[in-house]
Amino acid sequence: MNNKISGVLFDLDGTLLDTANDLGAALNYVLRKYNLAEVARETYRPIASDGALGLLTLGFADTLKAYDYEQLRAEFLAYYQENIAVHTCLYPGVAQLLLTLDEQNIPWGIVTNKPEGLTRQLLPHYAEFEKCLSLVGGDTFANRKPHPEPILKACEEISIPSEQCLYVGDALRDIAAGNSAKASTVVAKWGYILAGEDCKSWQADYHAETPLEVLSFIR
Known part of the structure; x- marks a missing residue:
């Protein structure tokens, strides 16, 4: 690791x-x-x-x-x-990614701009989120991404200094928040990114084509 x-x-x-x-x-x-x-x-x-x-x-x-x-x-x-979980599904590789983190005792959590209430309603539909140690929604604290506060608070909850945290997201606000929090950042290129978007300009530390590729930035 x-x-x-x-x-x-x-x-x-x-x-x-x-x-x-x-x-x-x-x-x-x-x-x-x-x-x-x-x-x-x-x-x-x-x-x-x-x-x-x-x-x-x-x-x-x-x-x-x-x-x-x-x-x-x-x-x-x-x-x-x-109708919150009718068509929603994990991306291919996410289940294995989270299982590997659990097996290696690497703490992980979720920082989203989705309202916390909706997020807490959605996650129980997927057993893979059972060991999520921190959940920060867009209305959990005074600020939301791209402000670093949600990531800094989540790092406290998983007992990891932000400098030792990897933050993975598919939007510029995710990378901006992670960078401001002094975390290492990863662009999730499988996510909701507009065609032709210049992700390199986001100044992330890493770019991942698939969820499992995230593991290569840890080990």
């Missing part, structure tokens, strides 16, 4: 779980309700980790300002809560 890395933190949507189809279904439910055109999977998938605001902005586009955003958000979240 790399002496520098003694714990791992992960983003959730687009990194551990492919939640895009359930989030997209919530968006299309709201769009249908207002007699607007639905959005195709290939269009909403890269926006999935931007949450309700990003998806509703995508779906309603320039007409969004004509609606009560809080009402739309409430309708989106209500549908999503009721």
Whole structure:
């Protein structure tokens, strides 16, 4: 094991779980309700980790300002809560990655901008998350990513100095937060990244094509 890395933190949507189809279904439910055109999977998938605001902005586009955003958000979240794990699944390799961390007694946790309540509702559907030692949501503390506070707090919870932590995420805000927290950072290139996005400009320490490749940055 790399002496520098003694714990791992992960983003959730687009990194551990492919939640895009359930989030997209919530968006299309709201769009249908207002007699607007639905959005195709290939269009909403890269926006999935931007949450309700990003998806509703995508779906309603320039007409969004004509609606009560809080009402739309409430309708989106209500549908999503009721259908939170219909199509969501672990990315290939994530189960083995987490099992290996558990077998090697490497503590790990999740730092996501998804609201904590929704995250705690979602994770029990997947037994692989049973040994998650820290869960920080987007509303757990005063700040959310790209601010470093969520990662720093999670490092405290898994009893690892941030300088010895690896943070894995699929968005610029993930890498910015990890870098600001002085963690080592990994771009999850299998996640929700727009085609043509220059991930190298994010200044991550590592880039991983698959979840299992993350292990090579530890051992």
